[in-house]
Amino acid sequence: MRTALLTWDYPPAPSGLSTAAREIAESLGEAGADVTVFTLDRTGCERVGGVTVMGLALPNGGALARLRRWGSAGHLAAPLAFRRAVRAVHARKPFDIVEAPNWYAPGLLLAGHRDLPLVTRNSTPAALSRGVASSMRDRFDGWTADALERRQARGSAGLIANTAEHGAVIAQAYGLSGRQPSAVIGLSLPPEIAAGARAAAYPEGNDPIRLLFVGRAEARKGFDALIGAAAILADEPGSREHAPFVLDLVGVSEADLPADLPAAARACIRARGRVSTEVLKTAYAEAHAVVAPSRYESFGLVYQEALAYGRPVVACAEDASARAFVGVPGAGPLAREATGPALADALRPFLADTALLRSYRVRALAAAGRFTRAALGRETLDLYASAIAAGRIGTSGS
Numbered sequence: 001m002r003t004a005l006l007t008w009d010y011p012p013a014p015s016g017l018s019t020a021a022r023e024i025a026e027s028l029g030e031a032g033a034d035v036t037v038f039t040l041d042r043t044g045c046e047r048v049g050g051v052t053v054m055g056l057a058l059p060n061g062g063a064l065a066r067l068r069r070w071g072s073a074g075h076l077a078a079p080l081a082f083r084r085a086v087r088a089v090h091a092r093k094p095f096d097i098v099e100a101p102n103w104y105a106p107g108l109l110l111a112g113h114r115d116l117p118l119v120t121r122n123s124t125p126a127a128l129s130r131g132v133a134s135s136m137r138d139r140f141d142g143w144t145a146d147a148l149e150r151r152q153a154r155g156s157a158g159l160i161a162n163t164a165e166h167g168a169v170i171a172q173a174y175g176l177s178g179r180q181p182s183a184v185i186g187l188s189l190p191p192e193i194a195a196g197a198r199a200a201a202y203p204e205g206n207d208p209i210r211l212l213f214v215g216r217a218e219a220r221k222g223f224d225a226l227i228g229a230a231a232i233l234a235d236e237p238g239s240r241e242h243a244p245f246v247l248d249l250v251g252v253s254e255a256d257l258p259a260d261l262p263a264a265a266r267a268c269i270r271a272r273g274r275v276s277t278e279v280l281k282t283a284y285a286e287a288h289a290v291v292a293p294s295r296y297e298s299f300g301l302v303y304q305e306a307l308a309y310g311r312p313v314v315a316c317a318e319d320a321s322a323r324a325f326v327g328v329p330g331a332g333p334l335a336r337e338a339t340g341p342a343l344a345d346a347l348r349p350f351l352a353d354t355a356l357l358r359s360y361r362v363r364a365l366a367a368a369g370r371f372t373r374a375a376l377g378r379e380t381l382d383l384y385a386s387a388i389a390a391g392r393i394g395t396s397g398s
Contacts (some may be wrong), residue, residue, distance in 0.1 A: 001384060002034045002093070006082050006100040006107050009041035010053060011190075014251075014274050016301055017101060017123065023188050023376060024099070024121070025051045031377030036095075038085055040078060040106075054089075056081050071137060072144035075104060079148075083109040090116060097157075097384045102170070105148035111155030117391045119384060120153050121160040121185075122170045124298045129220050150174045158387030160185050160380070162299030165320035169296075181386035185379045186371040187299055189308055196281035197308035197368070202361060203286055206354045208268075209245040211347070212287035212311070214280070214302045215294070217249075217256035222293030222316055227258060227265070228340020229293075229347060234264040244351045247291070250275055250283055284309045288357055289350055295338045297321045307331055307368040312360030314346050329367035332360050 005028075007021035021037065028035045029050035042055035058065040058081060068077035086098060095116060100107025102122045111118045126145045153159065153174040159182040161167030167184055170176070189197075203210065215221040230247055246268055249256075253273045257266070275283070284290070290306035293316040297303075300321040306313045307325070313332035315322035327334050335346040350357055 001032075001096045001381060003028055003036070003384070004086050004089070004095045004098040005035060005037045005051075006086075006098065007037060007039045008078075008101075008103070008106065010037055010039040012276070013041050014276065014280070017103065019190060019301060020123070020187050021101075022049065023190060023373065024380065025049070027188060027373040027377035028380060029377075030373055031381055033377070033381060036089065038082055040081065054085065056085050072141050075141075075144055075148055076108075078104070078106050079108040079110075082106050086110060086116075097388060099380075099384075100152070102149050102153060104145055105152040107156075108148050108152045111152050114391055117157035117387050118152075118155070119158040119160060119387050120156040122153070122166065122298065123162070124220065124296065125149055125170070125173050127173065128296055129218060156180060156387075157391045158182065158383050160383060162186060163321055163324065165324075166298045169298075181383060181390050183379060183383040183386075185376060185383070187301060187304075188371050188373045188376045189301070189304055190277070191373075192277055193281065193305055194308055194369075196285065197305075197310070200281075200285035200309050202310065202358070203288060206288065206357075209288050209351055209354075209357075210286055211245055211247045211314075212250065212283055212290045213247065213252070213292070214250045214283075214290070214305070215252075215292070217252045220295055222295055222338040222343070223252070223256075225293045225316070225335070225338040225340050225343045226291060227261065229343035230268060231262050231265040232340055232344040233347060233351065234268045235262060245347075246270065248272060248283055248287070250280060284311060287311055288354075289314060289332070289360075291343075291347070292316075292322070293335055293338050293343050294319050294322065300325060304368075304371065307364045310361050310365040310368065312350070312357055312364055314343070314350070316343070325367070325370075329363055330360070331364040331367045 005025050009018045011022045025035050025037050026049045035051040037053045040056050043057045045054045064077040068074040097117050099119045102120050107118050164184050217223045249271045252271050254271045289312040291314045292302050295318045303325045313326045315326045316338045317334040326332050333346045335342040
């Protein structure tokens, strides 16, 4: 099967969408598919990891780059670029199918075409990652993004969700009919993360306890709850002169920290910004536990990464993926809600009892390795085949 995969960025770009795109592409390649990745974060064409990567970065001063700056209309720049590039390659050597993420609808203008079916793999909708719009322009911009995502999903020949709960959220958010072929397919971990996890011993010593957060400084990730918990714990009796923990923030810069963050909490926090894969591996290896208090995750790669390293995960019961991947195997405690006090209650026992940490570590290791590239590639190709078949039936019926 010859597949085109659309993505906003691709490794070495350090983002969740980038990591997922590479896992999808290389798992398909390992399953026997001929995969071409189209990405907006670079120019040129290269062969990497058994797949062809074509860069579509919009040139400065070009028509699409100018369009991208025009508020809501700018959301069409990327779909136009992707359609032009995919159609050009398709004309020379046809693809069987195209896959795109739902995030800001990059495959919008390829949806609904019988000669080239589009499958949408849904991550978190843009609406669930935005803060409260501060202006009418921002509200209209958000409304446009939501409408484009909904239109792409409805025009897709097939749909993929990361978990069953996530699929239900997507169906409701986009008003889907349920008639399209669909599948629930979990994501695998990059081989270098898995290899690093197998080689990583648990850190010796516990002075201080090292906590790790990996993600963006946004409400969906529970960042406000994390900072609130850090402020509470750092200011408790016994922690004023010597902090009992260090909180490493990967993906968060100093500028993301609240201006009014108390000095005691700031002394415990290291904002490390975006980091390379090697630095991320080191951060996991040095951590005693991973704190991931997301309110919502479509899948939660950070949960899977933490479990692979055998690191207990402190998550939030508000997130269905956390309940399934952390709560069910007992790989860590779940805060009852994404608030500073609730998260502090979940974290406090770790700071007083390292034996508890190690008991959670055993269960975290037992829960690791649930999702593999072999399953990801095989299940994705099965969904592709269903989407192609459904398209043929629709064409013959018309």
